[in-house]
Amino acid sequence: MEGLDSGLxxxxxxxxxxxxxxxxxxxxxxxxxxxxxxxxxxxxxxLGAGLLALLIGLxxxxxxxxxxxxxxxxxxxxxxxxxxxxxxxxxxxxxxxxKKLANQVDKELRRMxxxxxxxxxxxxRCSVQAFSDGDGGPDSIxxxxxxxxxxxxxxxASLNExxxxxxxxxxxxxxxRGRQIQRxxxxxxxxxxxxxxxxxxxSRTNITEKVPINLHVxxxxxxxxxxxxxxxxxxxxxxxxSLRAEQGHxxxxxxxxxxxxxxxxxxxxxxxxxxxxxxxxxxxxxxxYPHGSLSYVSSGNVMLVLLVTNSEKNFPGFRAYYSxxxxxxxxxxxxxxxxxxxxxxxxxxxxxxxxxVCTWEIQVPQDKFVKVEFKKxxxxxxxxTCVGDxxxxxDQRLCGNRLESxxxxxxxxxxxxxxxxxxxxxxQGFTAYYEAFIPTNPCPxxxxxxxxxxxxxxxxxxxxxDCGDNSDEINCKCDVTQMMCKxxxxxxxxxxxxxxDDCGDNSDEEGCECKKEQFSCRNGRCIAEDLKCNGKNDCGxxxxxxxxxxxxxxxxxxxxxxxxxxxxxxxxxxxxxxQTDCSDGSDEENCNCGRRxxxxxxIIGGQASRKGEWPWQVSLHARGxxxxxxxxxxxxxxxxxxxxxxxxxxxxxxxxxxxxxxHVQGQTNEWTVTRRIKRIIPHEDYNTLSFDNDIALMELDSxxxxxxxxxxxxxxxxxxxxxxxxxxxxxxxxAMVEGGSSAKILQKAMVRxxxxxxxxxxxxxxxxDRMLCAGILDGGVDACQxxxxxxxxxxxxSGRVFVAGLVSWGQGCAQRNKPGVYTRMTKFRSWIKERxxx
Ligand code: 4AZ
Numbered sequence: 001m002e003g004l005d006s007g008l009x010x011x012x013x014x015x016x017x018x019x020x021x022x023x024x025x026x027x028x029x030x031x032x033x034x035x036x037x038x039x040x041x042x043x044x045x046x047l048g049a050g051l052l053a054l055l056i057g058l059x060x061x062x063x064x065x066x067x068x069x070x071x072x073x074x075x076x077x078x079x080x081x082x083x084x085x086x087x088x089x090x091x092x093x094x095x096x097x098x099k100k101l102a103n104q105v106d107k108e109l110r111r112m113x114x115x116x117x118x119x120x121x122x123x124x125r126c127s128v129q130a131f132s133d134g135d136g137g138p139d140s141i142x143x144x145x146x147x148x149x150x151x152x153x154x155x156x157a158s159l160n161e162x163x164x165x166x167x168x169x170x171x172x173x174x175x176x177r178g179r180q181i182q183r184x185x186x187x188x189x190x191x192x193x194x195x196x197x198x199x200x201x202x203s204r205t206n207i208t209e210k211v212p213i214n215l216h217v218x219x220x221x222x223x224x225x226x227x228x229x230x231x232x233x234x235x236x237x238x239x240x241x242s243l244r245a246e247q248g249h250x251x252x253x254x255x256x257x258x259x260x261x262x263x264x265x266x267x268x269x270x271x272x273x274x275x276x277x278x279x280x281x282x283x284x285x286x287x288x289y290p291h292g293s294l295s296y297v298s299s300g301n302v303m304l305v306l307l308v309t310n311s312e313k314n315f316p317g318f319r320a321y322y323s324x325x326x327x328x329x330x331x332x333x334x335x336x337x338x339x340x341x342x343x344x345x346x347x348x349x350x351x352x353x354x355x356x357v358c359t360w361e362i363q364v365p366q367d368k369f370v371k372v373e374f375k376k377x378x379x380x381x382x383x384x385t386c387v388g389d390x391x392x393x394x395d396q397r398l399c400g401n402r403l404e405s406x407x408x409x410x411x412x413x414x415x416x417x418x419x420x421x422x423x424x425x426x427x428q429g430f431t432a433y434y435e436a437f438i439p440t441n442p443c444p445x446x447x448x449x450x451x452x453x454x455x456x457x458x459x460x461x462x463x464x465x466d467c468g469d470n471s472d473e474i475n476c477k478c479d480v481t482q483m484m485c486k487x488x489x490x491x492x493x494x495x496x497x498x499x500x501d502d503c504g505d506n507s508d509e510e511g512c513e514c515k516k517e518q519f520s521c522r523n524g525r526c527i528a529e530d531l532k533c534n535g536k537n538d539c540g541x542x543x544x545x546x547x548x549x550x551x552x553x554x555x556x557x558x559x560x561x562x563x564x565x566x567x568x569x570x571x572x573x574x575x576x577x578x579q580t581d582c583s584d585g586s587d588e589e590n591c592n593c594g595r596r597x598x599x600x601x602x603i604i605g606g607q608a609s610r611k612g613e614w615p616w617q618v619s620l621h622a623r624g625x626x627x628x629x630x631x632x633x634x635x636x637x638x639x640x641x642x643x644x645x646x647x648x649x650x651x652x653x654x655x656x657x658x659x660x661x662x663h664v665q666g667q668t669n670e671w672t673v674t675r676r677i678k679r680i681i682p683h684e685d686y687n688t689l690s691f692d693n694d695i696a697l698m699e700l701d702s703x704x705x706x707x708x709x710x711x712x713x714x715x716x717x718x719x720x721x722x723x724x725x726x727x728x729x730x731x732x733x734x735a736m737v738e739g740g741s742s743a744k745i746l747q748k749a750m751v752r753x754x755x756x757x758x759x760x761x762x763x764x765x766x767x768x769d770r771m772l773c774a775g776i777l778d779g780g781v782d783a784c785q786x787x788x789x790x791x792x793x794x795x796x797x798s799g800r801v802f803v804a805g806l807v808s809w810g811q812g813c814a815q816r817n818k819p820g821v822y823t824r825m826t827k828f829r830s831w832i833k834e835r836x837x838x
Contacts, residue, residue, distance in 0.1 A: 072124075073149045073156065075163055076276045079105065079193045080134050081141040090131035090141065091214075091244065102128035105143045112193070113147075118162040122151035130275040132302040133247055135355075142300075144276040166193045207308070212240040217251050217322040225269075225307055225317025228257075229670060232314040233267075233307070241305040242275050243298075245324035250353065251303040252325050255294035257611055258318045259708075261309075262288035269318060271296050272304040273354050273423065282424050283354060289596075289610065292378075293428045295350040297330055316708065332419065333358035339365070339436040345379070345419050345429025352389075352429040356421040363414050364436035370415040371437050371452065374406040378428040379419070388422035391430065401427075405451040405469070409442070447472060463491045463502075464778050464816070483508065492817070494762055495777070498755035499724030519544055522559065522721065545570035546721070561719045563587060573720045578798035594714035594800035603732055604814035605781030606749030611663045612671075614731045615711035616801075617746060617790065619659040620698075622650055627665055627742055630732040630790025631658065632713045632803055634838045636703040641789035642806050642823060643686035643696045653677040658700065661709035665733055665744050671709040675700040681835050683828075692768045694808040694823045696789075697836050713791060714802045715838070718829045722804045724755035728774050728794045730807065730820070734786030738813040742786040749781050751792070753804070754819045762817050770827045772805045775819030783820045784813035792822045 081101075089097035105128045113119035126147040134140025151159055210226070223241050225233045243251045253271065261267040264287040274281040283296050283303075296303070305320070330353050332346040343360055345352045362370050372393065378401040380389035386399040393408050394415065408415075415434070438444070443454035449467030459466040461476035470489075478490035485491055485503030495502040497512035514526035521527060521539030531538040538544050542559035556568035563569065563582030574581040576591035596615060618631035618639055629645035639658060649655070654676070661671040668674070682696040704710055722728070728751055733743045751774045754762075759773030767773065774792055775782055783790070792805035805822025812818060832838055 069153050070150055071153045071156065073151065073159060073197060075147045075149070075197055076145070076278055077147070077193055078142050078144050078274060078276065078278060079109070080136055081105070081143060082134070082136050083139055084141050085139050086131065086133045086141050086247070093130070098131070101131065101141075101143070105145065109145060109147065109193075112166065116162050116165070118155070118158050119149070122149040122155065122159060124148045124150045130242070132244070132275055133300060135300055138247075144274065144278075146276075160197070163197075206236050206311070207238050208234075208236055210237060210239040212242060214242045215244070215322065217243050217245050217324045220321060220323040222256070222319055222321045223305065224319050228317040228319055233309055233317040235309055235311045235314055238306065238308045240277075243303040243305065243322055245298075245301040247301060248327050249301055249324040250327050250330060251298040251301065252323050252350070253296045253303060253305065254321045254323075254350075256319045256321060257316070258286060258294060258320075259289055259316045259612070260287045260318070261313045261315055264288075266310040266313070267315065268308055270304075270306045270308075272306070273298050273300070273302075275302050275304055277304060277306055280423055281354070283426050284351075289613075293349055293351050296426065297325065297347055297350060297353040299353050299355040299423075301327075330356065331358070332356070333360050336360055336362045336434065337364075339368075340434060342431065342433050343417075344431040348376075348429045348431055350428075351426040352419075352421050354421055354423050354426055356419065358419045360417045361414070362410075362417070362434055366413050367438070368413055368436035369439050369442075370410040370413065370434055371442070372408045372415065372417065372432050372434045373453070374403060375431045375433060376428070377401060377403055377406065377430045379421075379430060380427060381425065388425070389427065390420060392418040392420075407452040409437075409452050461490060463489075463495075494758055494817070498758040500752065500755075542570055543721075546572035559719050559721070561587065561717060564589070573716070573796060575717050575720070576714055576798070576800050577796050591714070591800070593712040594795075594802055595711065596708075596801075603730055603734060603743070603747035603749045603782075603787060604736060604738070604784050605776070606730070606747040608743075608745040609663075609731065609748040612709050614746065614748065614793075615661070615709050616713035616803075617662075617731050619662050619665065619733055620645065620789065621657045621659060623655050623657070627733050627786060629786070629788050630734070630807065631698065632791045632806075633660060633706075633710060634697075634715065634832070634836065635712050636706055637700050638836045638838050639698040639700065640791075640803065640806065640832070641696050641698060642694045642808055643682040644688070644691060644694050644808065645789045646680050646682050646696050646698075647688065651680065651682070653680050653698075656680075656698070658698065660704055661707070663746055665742070671707065673704050673710060675702065675704060677701065683831065690766050690768065691809045691821070692766075692770055693828075695806060695828050695831070697832065699836070713793065714800050715829060715832060716802045716804060716826050718826050720802070720826050722753050722772070722794055722826075724753050724758070726753045726794060727751075728753055728792050728804055730774070730783045730787065730790065730792050732783060732787030732790040732807065734788070734790075734807075735784040735813065738784060751775050751781055751820070753794075759819055759821075762819065763811060763821070765811070767821060770824050771808065772822045772824040773819040774805065774822060775810075777817055777819065779816035779818070780814050782810065782814035782818075783807040784810075792820075 087097055089095040090101060092098055106126055109126050113123045126145055128143050128145045130144045132142045134142045149159055226237065226239060227233050245251045260269060264285055268285055268287045270277060270285045271283045272278065272281050273283050330346045336343060346356045346358065364370055379391055380399040382400040382402060384399050386397040390397045390399040442448055446454040447457045447460045448454055449469060450471035451467060451469045453467050455466045455472055460472045463482060466472050473489050476490045478484045481493055482490040483493050483496055485505060486507035487503060487505045489503055491502045491508055496508050502508050514520040517529050518526040519529050519532045522541050522543035525539055527538045527544055532544045537555060537557065542557045546559065556562055560568035560570060561574050563584055564586030565584040567583065569581050571581050574587045576588060581587045596613060616633040618633060619627050620629040620631050620641060622628040629641055631639040631641035634640050656677045658675045658677060660673045662668065677698050678701040679699040680696055683693040685693040687693060729748055730751055731746060731748045733746060735741065736743050754773040754775060760767045787807045790807045791803040792807065793801045794804045795801050803825050805825055808821050808823050810818060810820040
């Protein structure tokens, strides 16, 4: 349309007849009456049509030229060379030998590309970047190369296809052993090629690529990310470390610290079983603050570590120790002939290496069968299809990290177990226990679960899911201490109305105190549901006005939060929750606490924590005794601990030394700070018999510098509420089993807040209002001796960590139905303020 309009603009205005129609050429009258007009019209039409054609042409040309914009594509890959031994000179790109071999590989690659019309047409250059020992025996070498192609964008797909057609069998585990490319004399015997387009994140245009670092790992040493530990890593940077072990060895890398931004699209670290970042040889990609095993082992004698950062948010980075291990130490499998024993995947608990293949053949006496129980299982990505990494037991493949059943039995006296890993993405693997059993009596003296586990007979129908599949809890007759759930399970009466769904169908929490249409107040009162959040304190304790969408101004009470200006608000736990609730903003003041600075975020039955995960945790050493109690950092001068830790001969300040920023007992490092104690303030009402008011303050002899490993925890205001069932964490170096020795590495464990009445009933002891119970009623997880004084922490919705309790006492450790008892911190907020000013 525009074309026609502009054509008409050439016509003189005065000649324009609005009655005219362009398509009226067949209107003879008009044509005859006005011959000049007709000529002009024809010219106009011709001009318009010409312009239209030109425009269409331009558009079509534009479309095509856009499609065919020239693009550069870089592929990286490796190629195996057989019949040639690896020479030390091949490690040095400036050596003659390197250059000569690189030249030969270059020629071979060109020749290979020339056989494919697509590759031949668009190939521009290739360069051999490195060599390593090959995986085809002593006379084999791997060459790592980069090839560049320049082509119209529309041809990218066919280039990809052509590149893939070079691979012997893409994705297959032992692709490298695939095909042989035999060439005439003076040329190389290439065993296989694998190539892949470069990861787009590695070719960000604004990235500064630092000079790659090449290291020999024969002597154990460390690599640090740039700036570590003094500063955060630089933005928009990529750094490669190439690690090489001696022939016949593997590279091992153990991370000591790893703190990156919590988004792998932005900052990430990758570890390759190769000298180039070839995706099919990627062992792991990590970012954030990862948990789990961070130790990696290569399949050959090389490994590549790659760090890439973007423009924003830079974090401390990493420190990792490298070393070499003889190649055969990663081997696993073999014949197991005893009646019982343990076996595990290669190098457990280190992540298994890629390309592992292990077979265990278990054989027990003729008249017995075999039972295998997996204790820990992490083989391949969860939800994967058991193709790359898996365990195979008698034709059944297992993978991921959640097994439906972790016990497997044979139908004969033999059992074969296979484990294999593919070329990429490694995990921690498994440990397993096996034993022989008599087929007619698989669980002598014990109860046999449906999943083949054997449990102590007393544990049947005890209200706990001991089998893991609940088979010990079905078809039970409830005893006098138990109630029957709607789903027919029997559970302890003590668990009724404790705020936790013990039955699994919530029937133990139904009909508790208040009727259905009523609201149950924190103080136990029942009020009509519609009185909730009406701005009036109908419960009397304000709990009907807490957890309302809007924070209402209320008459001050024990459950309302008092702002600095004296006004009280109804919102539950408003302090430091990231939202300003008080009109004077005071609920969000003094919130420099409870954050693990770089997170994006004994203990019995717990697990080792990561460095810096609990920066408020302190180890208190009593003179000549080593670690004795735990404590928490309140600020640069004050610590919080339990009064029972500082009694009698421990009451003197000069008895104590505090270790802040400590992770492993006996291993102080550059982040550990030790301080003597200037003053101890135990609670004046601490009761040595009942452990009531079990709280004390410690003032350091000189202040400490706060950093990511030493950071204050938040103190909850007196109005805060931690309801039953809430998740909480305990941390400490206390005993790992009752009566046992203390832990070396700081342990952590998740417990839940227990309803106060339930706790009193369970412990049948004086659990006062200044105490708070937490634990796992099934048993197995608890604080114990040596954890005392340490924190019981809860995290609020904005990710801030508060100290809800202090480890105080308990009836033994980790026993069933015996929760741990903690000093209830909300009761001591003003006491702490008065005594320390914090
Ligand atoms: C103790 O002796 C201790 N299970 C601490 C906590 C608990 C038991 C004992 C709780 O320090």
